[in-house]
Amino acid sequence: MSAHAEAHGHAGEHHGPPTANRSSRIDATTLGMLLFIGSEAMLFGSFFAAYFFVRVVNPIAPAHWPPAPFHFPIFVAGVNTVILVTSSFTMHWALQSIKRGDRAGLKAGLVSTIALGLAFLLTQGIEYAHVGFNPGDGAFASAFFGLTGLHGAHVLIGLTLLTIAAVRAFRGHYTPEHHHGVELPGIYWHFVDVMWIVVYVTVYLL
Amino acid sequence: MTTAAQHEHDTPQAFEPFGPRARGFLLRAGWIRATWCTALFFLVGMFIVVGSRAIFDMHPVYNWTIITLTGALTMAPLGFLTGIGAFDYWFYWISGRPTREEDHSGHGAKAWPDYFRINTDHKVIGVQYTVTTFFFFVIGGLMAMLFRAELAQPGLQFFSSQTFNGLVSMHAVLMIFLFIIPAFAGLANFVVPLMLGAPDMAFPRLNALSFWLLPIAGVMFMSSFLAPGGPFAAGWTGYAPLSVDSPVGSMFFNMGVQWAGASSILTALNFLVTIITMRAPGMTFWRMPLLVWANFTTSLLVVIATPFIAGSQFFVMFDRVLHTSFFVPAHGGYVLGYQHIFWFYSHPAVYIMMLPGFGIVSEVVSTMSRKPIFGYRLMALSFIGILILGFSVWAHHMFVAGMADWLRVPMMISTLLIAVPTGIKVFSWLATLWEGKIRLTTPMLWALGFISMFVIGGLSGIFLGSVPIDIHASDTYFIVAHIHYVLFGGSVFTIFAGVYYWFPKVTGRMYNERLGQLHFWLTFVSFNVTFFPMHYIGLRGMPRRVFDYSNQFGSLNMIISVASFVLGVSTVIFFYNMITSWTRGPIASSNPWGAHTLEWQVSSPPPIFNFDEIPVVVGGPYEYGVPGARHAILHSAPAAEEVHA
Structure with missing residues (x-):
């Protein structure tokens, strides 16, 4: 962001840009992340649309969801929901810690969030292996694997961002004043968490 | 998303050279690195497909259509972007190396080859x-x-x-x-x-x-x-x-x-x-x-x-x-x-x-x-x-x-x-x-x-x-x-x-x-x-x-x-x-159309950072023919535009 011009005091080296005017109270990177999340939400929207077409609009939609011989593992996915919701709290803990200047809390919060995220993915992998059907078993399976798979991919992206934040945290970055690198992955992680609750309710429970 | 998170403040190290490291021609960001990175990522993509097909017991393991397509359509482009240098700064940032968010080493074009590089201008x-x-x-x-x-x-x-x-x-x-x-x-x-x-x-x-x-x-x-x-x-x-x-x-x-x-x-x-x-x-x-x-x-x-x-x-x-x-x-x-x-x-x-x-x-x-x-x-x-x-x-x-x-x-x-x-x-x-x-x-x-x-x-x-x-x-x-x-x-x-x-x-x-x-x-x-x-x-x-x-x-x-x-x-x-x-072509003046919007108030082509000082906007952008109307005040620019107003 060109918003902060030469703050480091070597103006003699080259003529830097003028400091851009800040015309909004919202920070540019936060706004960028929020817009990106908006776009991601619409990608989920397209997958929900496909699910809606298969399950509701389709004149030959199955009367039961999922169709007769198959079951969704509601309990296992429920446990997974608890795992992911918990990880949102540990994420919040990490962020609050660095705001207070508590570096140990930041590291512990990030590491436990990553661990919970990995546990979620592992559980989902095991669930896929034992769910009793595969993507080729009809449109209900397409919708199921589509939505849960898309969400799993987003957990992976979130974990990547958190890992980057953790690497930098362990290398001594972030201060109570400057912690965007924790805050933004945190916003994304909460989005992934909320999306999972929507996916869980629509796909498994409804 | 690393892209949005790029502007983290780093521990200030004011007199470090923050720009890209001096490197040999193979490792320097540019078309040579883009070429071999594209090829490398293409092969990695192929390897991922073959590997996962082998793990999941799929036959045939070597289905050349699938292998080539995955390599070419998903991984090779990432290799190209890596090689051309689109991710360099973020890689430095991710690894915790000192980076300077105001890094203008890739800013502006002095000659035509600069248009074929990663450029932030x-x-x-x-x-x-x-x-x-x-x-x-x-x-x-x-x-x-x-x-x-x-x-x-x-x-x-x-x-x-x-x-x-x-x-x-x-x-x-x-x-x-x-x-x-x-x-x-x-x-x-x-x-x-x-x-x-x-x-x-x-x-x-x-x-x-x-x-x-x-x-x-x-x-x-x-x-x-x-x-x-x-x-x-x-x-x-x-x-x-x-x-x-x-x-x-x-x-x-x-x-x-x-x-x-x-x-x-x-x-x-x-x-x-x-x-x-x-x-x-x-x-x-x-x-x-x-x-x-x-x-x-x-x-x-x-x-x-x-x-x-x-x-x-x-x-x-x-x-x-x-x-x-x-x-x-x-x-x-x-x-x-x-x-x-x-x-x-x-x-x-x-x-x-x-x-x-x-x-x-x-x-x-x-x-x-x-x-x-x-x-x-x-x-x-x-x-x-x-x-x-x-x-x-x-x-x-x-x-x-x-x-x-x-x-x-x-x-x-x-x-x-x-x-x-x-x-x-x-x-x-x-x-x-x-x-x-x-x-x-x-x-x-x-x-x-x-x-x-x-x-x-x-x-x-x-x-x-x-x-x-x-x-x-x-x-x-x-x-x-x-x-x-x-x-x-x-x-x-x-x-x-x-x-x-x-x-x-x-x-x-x-x-x-x-x-x-x-x-x-x-x-x-x-x-x-x-x-x-x-x-x-x-x-x-x-x-x-x-x-x-x-x-x-x-x-x-x-x-x-x-x-x-x-x-x-x-x-x-x-x-x-x-x-x-x-x-x-003949050299153009900075404002040949007599327009009021800001891009015409700077030189043609505009200076590398657009403005020496951020202008102050005082009116609408289209007040043509309105007596005394101004769109913006640029402190250091000659105020020649009233002629057209």
């Missing part, structure tokens, strides 16, 4: 965008001339039917995804930060990445000609289940759209953040030039709608690769779902391809008539109106597709409602022209040509928006005529208007006015001779997307084909004019 990126898109414009145009040659007479003369379908599909895809949409992004990239009084875009490195995603998509689309079974040939709409069952060439379309879509989402995000957070002091929303308003609304459309085309192409790929059945009725899939999801992007995409043009024309018309734009606020609000209404009309593409009957009338009504905000714009332009001191320069000719052609396209749109006429005219050449009146007579004319209008600003030289006018008139006439008869042959029943047709349409099709070749030749004049003027 929005002006360089704007030029990169525009030149790249015109390259694809030429290719797409040549393809159109090829299949117009085929269509000059009934019967099959030059191509196989599959090649013909491929040429038609490729023409549309290149023109839409590689020309119109990114050409507007390119012009706006150059102009919007200047207009706002900002030194650059909000995220310069993301901006560079957005650009380099674009040639990847273009190369991917075109290389589908090399795929076994030929290029994708299901039309640019790629309707399922046809696109699921067609040869693997259509995978190039599925994936190319993802790369092009990522490019436009990231650019749009960048525009939105720039417009919201980096306006100069005094630049309220109601003082922004209409081009900025246009790009603001367009970017919102892109961010909200583009994921839907990504989704639709993912489903098609899943149906092909993972054997899901999103669109396979035999397994409970819902075929029409594809069209709903596709058009939920692709109808707003029509406005993505039109609103920036509205912005350009507003600039040109007001400046060249020496009058304030008529109804500025309503012009801005009608952008918002189109933005909202644009999301409620997608199913008018599906009146004959067999969708639910009750959807037809609401979609018809919302479609016809869009004529209201669009009509506001057209009448505002006309009222701006009214009793103005009109200067018929080349950009103004294109703007006037746009207004007249777009009205014709809009009127045929009202025909097509009405269910009864659409049922008759669906899938005929009437549709082809309509789409070309709005996308060629509409969007492309505005792109030409913009290119001529800002040419002196971008290059610092003036184009040849006589050649520009010749280009306009030749294009204008041949465009109408090419596309106007299509209304007639369409209503007479000639279907679109066919290589053979009834003999009764023979003579008209011959006229259309000849005119389309003249249209192609007219573009040669344009390129000749651009290239010679750029190299040897």
Whole structure:
């Protein structure tokens, strides 16, 4: 962001840009992340649309969801929901810690969030292996694997961002004043968490 | 998303050299590293496929089609981006190395090779965008001339039917995804930060990445000609289940759209953040030039709608690769779902391809008539109106597709409602022209040509928006005529208007006015001779997307084909004019049109960081002829513009 011009005091080296005017109270990177999340939400929207077409609009939609011989593992996915919701709290803990200047809390919060995220993915992998059907078993399976798979991919992206934040945290970055690198992955992680609750309710429970 | 998180403050190490490390020619960011990284990532992609096929016991382990496609369509582009240096800064940042967020080592262009590198200067990126898109414009145009040659007479003369379908599909895809949409992004990239009084875009490195995603998509689309079974040939709409069952060439379309879509989402995000957070002091929303308003609304459309085309192409790929059945009725899939999801992007995409043009024309018309734009606020609000209404009309593409009957009338009504905000714009332009001191320069000719052609396209749109006429005219050449009146007579004319209008600003030289006018008139006439008869042959029943047709349409099709070749030749004049003027044209003054917006208040071409000091905006952007009115105060610039006021 060109918003902060030469703050480091070597103006003699080259003529830097003028400091851009800040015309909004919202920070540019936060706004960028929020817009990106908006776009991601619409990608989920397209997958929900496909699910809606298969399950509701389709004149030959199955009367039961999922169709007769198959079951969704509601309990296992429920446990997974608890795992992911918990990880949102540990994420919040990490962020609050660095705001207070508590570096140990930041590291512990990030590491436990990553661990919970990995546990979620592992559980989902095991669930896929034992769910009793595969993507080729009809449109209900397409919708199921589509939505849960898309969400799993987003957990992976979130974990990547958190890992980057953790690497930098362990290398001594972030201060109570400057912690965007924790805050933004945190916003994304909460989005992934909320999306999972929507996916869980629509796909498994409804 | 590392991209948005890039601006973390680092532990200050003020006297470290933060720029890229000095490296040997193999490791230096650039084309050599891009070449070997592309190859390396291609092999890694192949390895991942072979490895996972072996782990999951799939036979045969070495399915060369799948292996090559995965390597080429997913991993190789990432390798290219890594090699060219799009991620370098972020890699440093991720690894915790000291980085300086104000790193200008890749900023600005001193000589032409700088245009072939990763560059963080929005002006360089704007030029990169525009030149790249015109390259694809030429290719797409040549393809159109090829299949117009085929269509000059009934019967099959030059191509196989599959090649013909491929040429038609490729023409549309290149023109839409590689020309119109990114050409507007390119012009706006150059102009919007200047207009706002900002030194650059909000995220310069993301901006560079957005650009380099674009040639990847273009190369991917075109290389589908090399795929076994030929290029994708299901039309640019790629309707399922046809696109699921067609040869693997259509995978190039599925994936190319993802790369092009990522490019436009990231650019749009960048525009939105720039417009919201980096306006100069005094630049309220109601003082922004209409081009900025246009790009603001367009970017919102892109961010909200583009994921839907990504989704639709993912489903098609899943149906092909993972054997899901999103669109396979035999397994409970819902075929029409594809069209709903596709058009939920692709109808707003029509406005993505039109609103920036509205912005350009507003600039040109007001400046060249020496009058304030008529109804500025309503012009801005009608952008918002189109933005909202644009999301409620997608199913008018599906009146004959067999969708639910009750959807037809609401979609018809919302479609016809869009004529209201669009009509506001057209009448505002006309009222701006009214009793103005009109200067018929080349950009103004294109703007006037746009207004007249777009009205014709809009009127045929009202025909097509009405269910009864659409049922008759669906899938005929009437549709082809309509789409070309709005996308060629509409969007492309505005792109030409913009290119001529800002040419002196971008290059610092003036184009040849006589050649520009010749280009306009030749294009204008041949465009109408090419596309106007299509209304007639369409209503007479000639279907679109066919290589053979009834003999009764023979003579008209011959006229259309000849005119389309003249249209192609007219573009040669344009390129000749651009290239010679750029190299040897007369030096342009900083403000040849006497415009008030900020980009004209700096030198031509603008200084590397746009402004020495951020200007202060004190009034509206179009106060031509208003005594004492000023748009902005630049402290260090000579105040020479009152002459034109």
